[in-house]
Amino acid sequence: MQIVIHRGINQIGGCITEIATSTSRILIDLGQNLPDNTGDISDPLANSEAVERIVKGVDAIFYSHYHGDHVGLMEFVPEGVEQYIGSVAKEVMAVKAKYLRKEECTISILKTFNKLNEITKGNITIIPFLVSHSACDSYMFLIEADGKKVLHTGDFRDHGYIGEGLIPAIKKYIGQVDFLITEGTMLSRSNEKVPTESHLQMMARKLMHKHKYVFVLGSSTDIDRIATFHKANPDGRLFVCDSYQAEVLDVFTHNNGAYSGLYKFDNISVFPDSNLLKNMIDKGFCMMIRCNKNKGKYSKFTDLVIDRIPKSDRMAIYSMWSGYIAEGRNQKTEYIELLSKFDNVGQIHTSGHASQECLIKVCNLTAPRLAIIPIHSENSENFRQLLSYTDINSRIVTASECINGVDIIIRE
Template identity: 45%
Template sequence: MQITIQRPTQIGGQMTRISTHSTSIIIDLGHNLPSNDDKDALDNDSTIAELTQGCSAILYTHYHGDHIGLFHRVPDSIPQYIGPVAKQIVCRKYQQLCCLPEKECSAAFKHAFRTASNMKIFQAKQTLHFGDIAITPYFVSHSAYDSYMFLIEAEGKKILHTGDFRGHGYLSKGLEATLKYFVGQVDVLIIEGTMLARPEEKVRTEMELCQEATKQMNVHKYSFIHCSSTDIERLASFKNANNRIIPKRALITDAFQKDILDLFSRTAGKQSSCFDFGQVFTYNEHNQKLKEWMITNGFTMFVRATPKFHSYLDHLLPILPATETLFIYSMWNGYITNGSTQNTEYIRLQEYFANNKILHLHTSGHATAEVLRKVCNLTNPRLAIIPIHREKSTDFKSIGISPSLQEKIITQDYSMEGIDVILAPTSHTRQ
């Protein structure tokens, strides 16, 4: 068996290929994040065709671009799999992008939309078989809804690929039980380590975030929220905070965000009222009746850093009392600080609220060192621990696992009991 991991010592641009003598599958095919490389060396049809040659299937842990961003480059002959709700989100995203005026972008997005529409879906805990490889997806909490870890069984070995996950979300409760009763001990653990590079970052639970949001929103009549438009748990935190205010205020957004919230209500909302967003109103700057109702009763608006929302703010902010208006930034702080990860559009959006209360209220979508340690202990890998999705400078031993587990951490090419591990940080390796 061969395990090949592209770019293991960076956050983003993920790809793991697992091959037996007769079958190959790939987990994730992500694009570089802007901080890693302005031009992704893998982002072309010929390279992806070479990387995926002979592959039986590609399976995606979730829909973030650093895990799925190169899916549109994959030859049509290779089936691609993703969670059922995740597929709908990807399709809705590219449907939205197809509306952009630039002809060149529009053509590329239309191709991506068609490719996403043809993706196959898998279900949690239902095993898929590709040749002599069996793969079972297990649901995890992450800042992308419908995320999964994969248990891969082949040639008498068990490999767990965690994808991105965390232990402090509403949907994290099943993590320990899943590992104890469904996964058990594995031979190889491939595990993310994003938070190892951010030891100073405050990690609160989603419930704690909701409680703080409630306090702030309760004393501000008009709340504007900038968070991920597809992070169901974060959106639910602000929805739940909004619903605790008496009288309850309306949720306002645009048609795209409303479609996403309605999708969450139809799916996760059927399992828990926490994720039922109820009636969501689409803002229209020409609808004077809606605007008057919003001003009279107060509102919570989910915003994005786009020209459309700039126009909304140009119309709304001049007529709202500055002291009653709140802007909450609920994304990673690295996007609005100096450095290679800075997003100027996010900064520009925040600048609209220079005369208002601005609150930074966020918690990570990734596992803390404590949770990483728990996963290592629960799965007790027999042969190897392979850290991925981490900064090169980080030391996975720092999570505090036992010396016997520390000895199994692999950070370079290695062979053991019929398994060859190849770590390819920059170049691509043909299988």
């Protein structure tokens, strides 16, 4: 067997992992590099030639979730290569493509899987496990090939609404593995506190009781976070968003609403609607806002609402990673510009990624016999420090080597 980390060592995002036997080959994720602070993406693999070279001869590509750093190179995949993603994730991507006027056909050809449904490609089997992340319908994969068990975690955490299912699922369905390929985003963000989504809900409720008009700048596809604000919004207040966001919420509701009331996004007020503004001012509201580079009718309505509410009465809650608004290389000027319209700005956020504590638990529980390969972290070597008190510390692999007949190839 061969495990190839095409990309993902010492960088967050742009993940591409390959697992191959002598007769079969699959890819986990085909991600694009994350954009810089100006929104530009520099990615030497974002072209047809590079992607064709990587996917040549693969039996299928499995995407862990719909974030661009995991699916971003999908558009360059040549026809005829099978590609799989979670069924709800596919629906969300289709809504996004429709509104961005991107080609929906790329998404329509995606095949789908559901949690725990085993898929076989040649002599490789893949079982997807639903995990909590800042994207709906995210998965880890257990891959079995040549008598070896490989767990690829994708992006995950245990502090979201479905996070408490993580450890029991690993105990029940996965157990010890031979190889663990794990994300380590939080290794370089050790100072960040990791509150649960339920805790954020309490914080949001407090702020919403103080302010009648609340604007939330957050991710439009982060199901947990939107559930947090939707649930915290006091009775009688409107929950307002545009038609794109409403359509995404509709996907969440019809797929996950029956599973938990938290994911039932009802009573949504959709703009633009000529009667809405007066109602919003009368009743108070929580409004989901975004930064829109091409100042269309979306931005115009947002600006109109902001301007109609006295500055002292309006509040913005910034609900994404603090690095985007802190001074430095990750700062996004459009966020700063939007938030500058408010005197009151609160921050409510928790990471979509596994805390250091959670990473240790997963490493100990899966007790990898042969290797731990850290990906999706700024410096994979940090993993050694994280596991320094455990006896699996010596199994961390961050450079190419052959272990028990398995070739691990790590490309920088």
